[in-house]
Amino acid sequence: MANLEPCPVCRNQPSHPIKLPCSHIFCFLCAKGAILQNPKCPLCRTNISPSFLNNPHLIQTESIPEITDLNIEYHWFYEGYDGWWLYDKQTSTEIENAFQNQEPFVELLIAGFIYVIDFEEMAQYRKEVPGKVRKIQRAKTDPKIKGIAGLKTSSFPIQI
Ligand SMILES: [Zn+2]
Ligand SMILES: [Zn+2]
Incomplete structure (x- = not known):
């Protein structure tokens, strides 16, 4: 699978990447940190409910095995x-x-x-x-x- 774009918050390859409803992709923890402080997509400012973080849409990528490894x-x-x-x-x-x-x-x-x-x-x-x-x-x-x-x-x- 192709690599994802760098996370807009930390500029690294997204770690446990999630896709927000606006379809922007971030590290789970980067999105969580941003949304808990201001419930908007850090990139396009779409409103994001903090409850979205309870059941985030995780993207399957090659970085997933890193979790268990x-x-x-x-x-x-x-x-x-x-x-x-x-x-x-x-x-x-x-x-x-x-x-x-x-x-x-x-x-x-x-x-x-x-x-x-x-x-x-x-x-x-x-x-x-x-x-x-x-x-x-x-x-x-x-x-x-x-x-x-x-x-x-x-x-x-x-x-x-
Ligand atoms: Zn990040
Ligand atoms: Zn967005």
């Missing part, structure tokens, strides 16, 4: 309502690197917000909203996985 032994998860979300590959790699370096916490930009990943509490929270804490875990597998970074597993096959 996490070339690491341990995976990082954060707590959802009835299971665990796997962090996306880039975030997972950054968390694992900080953990391996025995840093007490790491701050990461995820979908437009700064999150603190706290290894002592094994929790994550938004830096500006420290009250909203989610548990995190480092594990080889988890049977109650919901999906990746807010993308439900029903959108694509996943094996870890």
Whole structure:
């Protein structure tokens, strides 16, 4: 399959690409970050309901196997309502690197917000909203996985 155009937000090959109703294509996390802050397509300003992010239209491309091809032994998860979300590959790699370096916490930009990943509490929270804490875990597998970074597993096959 042909490569997609670069994501208009981050200028990289789209990671977990989704197509908005206006048919523009972005990384899932880039679109999520933009739409949560301003519910419009970042490119053409078409109104996009934030609820669109709950059931996004994922585009099948060669980049999809990248989701499952996490070339690491341990995976990082954060707590959802009835299971665990796997962090996306880039975030997972950054968390694992900080953990391996025995840093007490790491701050990461995820979908437009700064999150603190706290290894002592094994929790994550938004830096500006420290009250909203989610548990995190480092594990080889988890049977109650919901999906990746807010993308439900029903959108694509996943094996870890
Ligand atoms: Zn992007
Ligand atoms: Zn658009």
